Amino acid sequence: MIVKDVDKRLEIMRVANGGKLEHVLFGSTIKNLGFTAVLLSGLAGCGASGPEALYGLTAPSTVPVSARAPEYQVLVANPAALQALDTNNIAVTQGGGPIYSYYPRVAWTDTLPRVFQAKLIETLENSGSLRGVAQPGQGLLIDYQLQTTLRAFELQVDGGDMAYVEVAARLVDDHDGRSVGMRVFSATVPTTGDSLTDAIPALNAASDSVLSQIASWSITTLSRITPSQRSAQQAQLNRQQGVAKRQVAVATTPVVLELNGTAN
Numbered sequence: 001m002i003v004k005d006v007d008k009r010l011e012i013m014r015v016a017n018g019g020k021l022e023h024v025l026f027g028s029t030i031k032n033l034g035f036t037a038v039l040l041s042g043l044a045g046c047g048a049s050g051p052e053a054l055y056g057l058t059a060p061s062t063v064p065v066s067a068r069a070p071e072y073q074v075l076v077a078n079p080a081a082l083q084a085l086d087t088n089n090i091a092v093t094q095g096g097g098p099i100y101s102y103y104p105r106v107a108w109t110d111t112l113p114r115v116f117q118a119k120l121i122e123t124l125e126n127s128g129s130l131r132g133v134a135q136p137g138q139g140l141l142i143d144y145q146l147q148t149t150l151r152a153f154e155l156q157v158d159g160g161d162m163a164y165v166e167v168a169a170r171l172v173d174d175h176d177g178r179s180v181g182m183r184v185f186s187a188t189v190p191t192t193g194d195s196l197t198d199a200i201p202a203l204n205a206a207s208d209s210v211l212s213q214i215a216s217w218s219i220t221t222l223s224r225i226t227p228s229q230r231s232a233q234q235a236q237l238n239r240q241q242g243v244a245k246r247q248v249a250v251a252t253t254p255v256v257l258e259l260n261g262t263a264n
Contacts, residue, residue, distance in 0.1 A: 051107040055090065057115050058204050059122035063215045065129055067223035072143040073132035074218070075174065076121045079113040079167075081150040086113055090199065095158030103196055112153055116167075116207070120148065123211045129219045142174040146218055151184070153207070155191070155199040163189045163202035165210045171221055181221045185213040 085091065088111050089102035108115050117135060124133045124146075134140035152166040166186040172179050187209035191198040 052105045054107055054109045055200050056109045057119045057207050059119040059126065060208050060212045060215070061126055063123060063127040063129070063212055063219070065127060065216050065219045067220050068129040069219050069222035069225075070129070070131050071227050072130060072222050072225075073134070073140050074124065074130055074222075075140065075142040075145045076117055076124070076133060076135055077145050077147045078136060079117050079148040079150050081113050085150050085153055087111060090196075090203075091154035092194070092199075093154045093156050096152065096154075096156050096164060097158075100154070103199070106196060113150055116148070116150060116153070119207070120146070120211055120214065123215045124218070127215055127219060130222075144180070144222060145172045145174050146170075146214075147172060148214070152186075153203070155194060155203065157194045161191045161194045161198065163191060163199065163206040165203070165206040167210050167214065169214045169217070171218060180225065181217075183217055185210045185217070187213075 084100040087102075088107040088109070090106060090108060092101045092103065093099065110118075121133050121135060124130060132140050134142070147170045149168040150166075151168060152164050154164060156162050156164050164186070166184065168182070168184045170179055170182040187206040189202040189205045189209075191202045
């Protein structure tokens with residue numbers, strides 16, 4: 001029903017504009033793109049009445065890992081994203097180009113970074129390979145942070161339609177801020193069309209693949225860092241910091257000169 005209503009509204013727009021869709025982006029008009037989506041100009045109206053349907057993401061129930069990192073607790077930081085993806089709107093681009101459009105009257109269940117973060121935590125929990133996983137504010141004593149940046153999360157329409165997800169991930173030691181690994185993960189899932197019923201399953205499949213890749217890489221990377229190695233690294237860092245502090249103290253110690261004068 002929702003897809004039919006969307007198609008009907010888009011058809012009305014085509015008729016009203018002489019068979020052409022007219023999109024407005026940040027005050028400029030873009031014609032003849034042919035997307036079955038509406039650009040940011042329609043978001044104010046959507047915000048007033050609310051979306052007709054909300055869509056979530058799934059999380060892989062199992063993660064293909066050959067190792068475990070049961071000694072460590074991981075914080076999944078809030079993902080970073082440009083404003084075009086830091087929204088609850090479901091994005092469409094023309095072949096991954098710079099122009100973003102969005103399906104009308106539907107949305108993710110929360111902003112996309114928050115939805116992805118929740119599913120990344122769920123995926124890591126489903127692996128059973130870590131001592132604990134949390135998001136900021138949950139009070140867990142953290143060993144490592146998993147930081148992510150959403151680079152792409154959209155249906156691309158340009159000849160062959162496909163869902164495309166690309167995420168950069170970084171593991172950071174929470175004690176000293178050192179990066180212990182960084183990789184970029186991506187997945188592409190072809191679709192048979194650009195309708196919402198085509199886009200949502202494909203985006204979920206691409207997201208599942210990236211979530212599984214990130215979880216597997218994170219666990220494997222942490223499993224190679226033994227607690228003794230980490231303790232040795234921390235001790236070395238403490239020694240280096242101690243030397244640096246002593247050098248600063250010596251450099252800033254005031255020098256007092258006493259001048260002995262001869263009285264007449």
